[in-house]
Amino acid sequence: MSTSPLLDVRDLKVSFRTDDGLVEAVDGISYSLEQGRTLGIVGESGSGKTVSGLTLLGLTGSRRTEISGEALFDGTDLLALDEQQLRKVRGQGIAMIFQDPLSSLHPFYRVGAQIIEAIRAHQKVSKSAARARAIELLGMVGIPDPAGRVDAFPHEFSGGMRQRAMIAMALSNEPRLLIADEPTTALDVTVQAQILELLDRLQQQLGMAMIIITHDLGVVAETADQVAVMYGGRIIEQAESRELFDNPQHPYTWGLLRSVPRIDGGSGERLRPIPGRPPSLIGLPEGCAFAPRCVLANDACLHGRPRLESAGPDSHTAACVVGLDQRAKAWQATQQDLDDSAIKTAAGVSK
């Protein structure tokens, strides 16, 4: 595993100038991803997870956007490429699938024609060869009767089939990295399970790397090898998937884990929501963005931005200034489902 990573993002910052002020959507995130592995990016709306994905493909550029940092894909910095060069990367190097499969397919064109267009944009092949490939792809993503369905319009497909068609299109040029932005959020659970299984199988078949962007910790647990948790435009915790779920180190991650009712958990027990709401990305205060909602917050949290520091094995990092042993005690108390004041007492944090 000493090979250089496929994707190496370093201190990526994206901000938008708006009439209301500067929106710091992504505020200095770094991660790397090796060939064949899956990174899960989790966060709530407005945490910057989607913007960080779009930026890799040059889809956030405009006069009002400021982007800095590096995103090395196979050694080339994606952020330094011009539009011409980006077109080559899109589809062939990195492909993306989006949340809403209905609005990402053109309603006037047949599904097959849209896939053929994607193939011929990158490969010099005849129309008939591209069509044959489109049929093959539709079959590969599990669309029944692909030869008959290739000439269907998007509205003739169900939600799950549309997402399969989107995946077929994304895979048409054998990308080395697939970014899936909330790929199953618009789908029913039984279809979601089918799509997640499909992505898993295709990844194994094609050996590509994947970034799954989602708000659903369940989806992350089922797909990702490594996880980055985002809050207020920053990565606040990063670890191997198992390590993150076994030994979460950031109070926000705890909050996420215990505010979701679990299907295998007891019923009727009270949920412990995170108080307050996610911060506005305009004019974030200087300290830790999560401090106003955090049980363990103290004065130190309000000064200076916490850096990602080692918090466990396998390069597990968390951005929290509260001491490791204090956090360990607090996490224990959290798991016993104590209330906030008991957690504070357990951790020895004074009010």
Next chain:
Amino acid sequence: MTAPLLEVRDLVKHFPITRGVVFKRGIGAVQAVDGVSFSVAPGETLGLVGETGCGKSTTARLIARLLEPTSGEILFDGADLAAMRGSQLKNARRDVQMIFQDPYSSLNPRKTVGSIIEQPFQIHGLLGETGARRRRVQELMEQVGLNPEHYNRYPHEFSGGQRQRIGVARALALNPRLIIADEPVSALDVSIQAQILNLLSDLQRDLGLTIIFIAHDLSVVRHMCDRVAVMYLGRIVELAPAEQLYANPQHPYTAALLAAVPVPDPERRGAPRALLGGDVPSAASPPSACRFHPRCPRATAKCSEVTPQLEASDDGSLVACHYPLVRGEALAERQRDA
């Protein structure tokens, strides 16, 4: 057992499909709800779950009489809501209120929060004396965790979670006995979701509300509900106490639905699961007899010929299946991806 607050009997809603502009003729019907029966006891929370198009929202709208039922009875406290008209219906509606899914489109953007919550009093001509309505509205805002001083603000000044609280306050305004919550948290972020779920639980405890809770998220339903009805293509396929349903699903569809829910536990990753193939068929031309049979791993010829009725099984849950799963039995695993 006490008398049920709400009893729905054989409720049917078919939306006609027509062709032609001048001479409209019916060429079929979307059988959105097709013979649904259940009852809800006072103080109970009944969950309705199912995938898109299973008829759960239509059922909710029929009970609130936002839609006209094609046939069937909706007995609320003994009186049939489905047969009511005019002022009788208007009065009955005070007892049945709804919370909607989308807190953005269910609040009038041009009205202040105060006047939105006050509207039920205007409609029903209640609390006429000066200042009484305002006091009550501020009381309601306080009750759902909003700052009463924000009385004169507009919906766009509130976050999604706060807007949903406004929707809850509006639903509570007339002291209803039954609340129908149609996907009340699915548009919200997870950390906010938990706040609203806790609010609903608290209100139910304090006010003795009866709730019909509709959601597609099975974990949320398990958390909130005493009993759960699972719907598939317009019919209830299983109705059981929540604990029982989740521990021991008997209808193959329920089992498959439960197996499909992702669990935040990486240990389970890649474990073989009973996945359903295909999609939900169209409600305009549903499969014959048992509507689940084309996707069901246990289906036989009988399932396409004889409609299974919702019948009580040994442990008291109601199941509509010829071949229900026995306790602890797992649904046969399908080959990974066809």
